[in-house]
Amino acid sequence: MSNSQTVKGVVALKKSEPVSVVDIVIPAPGPGEAVVQVQSCGVCHTDLHYREGGINDEFPFLLGHEAAGVVESVGEGVTEVAPGDFVVLNWRAVCGDCRACDRGEPWYCFATHNATQKMTLTDGTELSPALGIGAFAEKTLVAAGQCTKVDPEARAAAVGLLGCGVMAGVGAAINTGAVTRGKSVAVIGCGGVGAASIVGSALAGASPIIAVDIDDRKLETARELGATHTVNSSQVDPVEAIREIVGHDGSEGADVVIEAVGRPETWKQAFYARDLAGVLVLVGVPTPDMTVPDIPLIDVFGRGGALKSSWYGDCLPKRDFPMLVDLYRQGRFDLDAFVTEEIGIGDIEAAFEKMHHGDVLRSVVVL
Numbered sequence: 531m532s533n534s535q536t537v538k539g540v541v542a543l544k545k546s547e548p549v550s551v552v553d554i555v556i557p558a559p560g561p562g563e564a565v566v567q568v569q570s571c572g573v574c575h576t577d578l579h580y581r582e583g584g585i586n587d588e589f590p591f592l593l594g595h596e597a598a599g600v601v602e603s604v605g606e607g608v609t610e611v612a613p614g615d616f617v618v619l620n621w622r623a624v625c626g627d628c629r630a631c632d633r634g635e636p637w638y639c640f641a642t643h644n645a646t647q648k649m650t651l652t653d654g655t656e657l658s659p660a661l662g663i664g665a666f667a668e669k670t671l672v673a674a675g676q677c678t679k680v681d682p683e684a685r686a687a688a689v690g691l692l693g694c695g696v697m698a699g700v701g702a703a704i705n706t707g708a709v710t711r712g713k714s715v716a717v718i719g720c721g722g723v724g725a726a727s728i729v730g731s732a733l734a735g736a737s738p739i740i741a742v743d744i745d746d747r748k749l750e751t752a753r754e755l756g757a758t759h760t761v762n763s764s765q766v767d768p769v770e771a772i773r774e775i776v777g778h779d780g781s782e783g784a785d786v787v788i789e790a791v792g793r794p795e796t797w798k799q800a801f802y803a804r805d806l807a808g809v810l811v812l813v814g815v816p817t818p819d820m821t822v823p824d825i826p827l828i829d830v831f832g833r834g835g836a837l838k839s840s841w842y843g844d845c846l847p848k849r850d851f852p853m854l855v856d857l858y859r860q861g862r863f864d865l866d867a868f869v870t871e872e873i874g875i876g877d878i879e880a881a882f883e884k885m886h887h888g889d890v891l892r893s894v895v896v897l
């Protein structure tokens with residue numbers, strides 16, 4: 531078996547400080563672990579949350595978690611992947627043994643696997659890998675179950691995005707929201723995650739599919755990806771607009787409304803933009819200081835339906851990644867449209883800046 535090795539990785543050393551490219555030490559894979567040679571990794575909003583201390587205070591973080599690559603080596607007892615396999619990394623390696631897994635709902639698994647050993651700085655300081663992955667690096671150490679084999683002919687920069695944001699968005703629609711043929715859907719916030727919810731809704735046969743954003747560039751992309759209507763909510767009241775679009779049959783809004791911003795005011799819009807007995811899916815991630823907006827309890831009761839959250843699109847990587855990669859390869863899922871630019875490992879700060887200004891769906895580091 532190989533020894534530990536030193537590679538380049540992008541680390542957030544201190545809260546709110548620019549990230550740096552530094553040498554990191556990758557241990558040889560132990561039992562149940564794999565070392566993956568990273569080929570691509572998308573820049574997700576959550577990486578910025580980590581840098582800002584918005585997730586926890588376990589600095590230094592090894593950032594990056596939307597990745598594809600090739601398995602380089604595996605530890606003892608690993609049978610599901612082998613060196614040379616092309617994989618998308620996931621942050622839901624289900625345990626098969628917790629109470630969620632036991633009751634047949636593994637997408638809620640409460641004890642998902644990550645690597646047991648720690649990657650470190652060269653002075654031995656232990657790194658916290660973002661979402662247990664840490665893939666803004668030439669190589670990373672993960673649990674073998676975090677490697678999902680997919681069609682090796684697929685473009686890494688595109689399919690790696692299934693590792694987080696795109697899967698979260700698609701799954702929010704088809705898994706959590708149970709969008710099917712003929713249902714009406716509205717998506718509030720059409721960044722990488724919301725745009726993926728639009729694709730998921732279109733694949734499921736929903737109609738109409740209403741895209742809501744405050745940025746016309748995002749609305750344009752949403753339309754290209756399958757939205758039938760667009761609403762700029764900085765100009766019009768989105769609740770009224772959604773009701774008008776779907777309300778011809780007397781309904782009070784969309785069957786499913788997906789909130790992909792993560793703010794109280796957009797959650798409230800989503801709440802009231804649902805038809806009676808409709809479903810609200812919160813996939814945007816709020817910050818700890820945010821609270822549920824002031825809504826009369828009688829409205830919660832009276833409007834009925836379901837108020838759900840969607841973690842990682844309630845996905846099962848082994849079931850969902852290969853299926854979505856196949857749709858991509860068949861030309862039915864334009865994953866390439868999500869890759870706004872390919873960048874180098876030293877360009878993460880610039881990518882955060884572009885994300886902040888809404889200039890990109892995804893910047894993707896290519897190694």
Ligand SMILES: NC(=O)c1ccc[n+]([C@@H]2O[C@H](COP(=O)([O-])OP(=O)(O)OC[C@H]3O[C@@H](n4cnc5c(N)ncnc54)[C@H](O)[C@@H]3O)[C@@H](O)[C@H]2O)c1
Binds near residue numbers: 721724816
């Ligand atoms: N639940 C999960 O598993 C999961 C996974 C990945 C990301 N996320 C979260 O999803 C959210 C979106 O991520 P993203 O990568 O698409 O971010 P993004 O920055 O690319 O997109 C956010 C979009 O929301 C729009 N927006 C902002 N304020 C708005 C408002 N008031 N009304 C309407 N639109 C508004 C922006 O213009 C932008 O298009 C984030 O909170 C992110 O942390 C959740």
Ligand SMILES: [Zn+2]
Binds near residue numbers: 636639
């Ligand atoms: Zn479990």
Ligand SMILES: [Zn+2]
Binds near residue numbers: 595694
């Ligand atoms: Zn993410």
